[in-house]
Amino acid sequence: MAAEAALGEVRDGMLVGLGTGSTVAFLIAALARDRPRIECVATSIASAAAARAGGLIVRDFADVARVDLTIDGADEIDARLFAIKGAGGAMLREKVVAAASDRMVVIADGSKRVGAIGRAKVPVEVLPFARAFVAGRLTALGAAVAVREGVTDNGNFIVDARFAAMPDPRALAMAIDAIPGALGHGLFLDEVDAAYVADGGVVTRLGR
The missing domain is CATH 3.40.50.1360 (Rossmann fold)
Structure with a gap:
């Protein structure tokens, strides 16, 4: 519909x-x-x-x-x-x-x-070279992280980041954007x- x-x-x-x-x-x-x-x-x-x-x-x-x-x-x-x-x-x-x-x-x-958005996990597309580094930075932002099986159409990994709370989505988006090796996210x-x-x-x- x-x-x-x-x-x-x-x-x-x-x-x-x-x-x-x-x-x-x-x-x-x-x-x-x-x-x-x-x-x-x-x-x-x-x-x-x-x-x-x-x-x-x-x-x-x-x-x-x-x-x-x-x-x-x-x-x-x-x-x-x-x-x-x-x-x-x-x-x-x-x-x-x-x-x-x-x-x-x-x-x-x-x-x-x-x-208000925040219950769903936030997927982050990650340069394979930077997988562990980006996962660590997302953990430091307060996320529970998991690397998905397989790769994207672009040949990259996806790290799913689940946050207990998301009081300021804009600040979170800016923080993820600032991580070298994080190519894009789902916010x-x-x-x-x-x-x-x-x-x-x-x-x-x-x-x-």
Whole structure:
């Protein structure tokens, strides 16, 4: 329902960024069904493959400087439109595409809406060379850390950082950004412009 509602944001002629994850799969299926006259960029190899399989035109983001609209999921989102993303491991590419986008819209089910973000783990994409160093710095920031199995589409590791509390997400984001070897993280604090949240058969639109 959230994915279907977000289709109203898509206009012919747009370049649309496709996020990653189970909720975005519904969006890609809906776009493939309706076939608006758009082109897409994808935040993961999996999303690009799904979009192409559905007949959508997918451009290489490496050749793109600006995107009209990005639609993506979230692990948590609150009324401030602060979000935690990255359960699917694509948050670094997702953040780059979001930064290039005129608008970013989140689609989610009601379980992802929270009073204030902070319960979900914060994924951090890490240069393999710096894995132990970054994990140590995240521990010093108060996190319980775990290194995920496998690597990202970029060939890097993900360290999941779970914080007992997150009273100041902006300060935490700045602290993680300052760690050499930490390439990106799942705190999306300024990127999201609107969210469609489906809960109990009703879709609520949140906006800035």
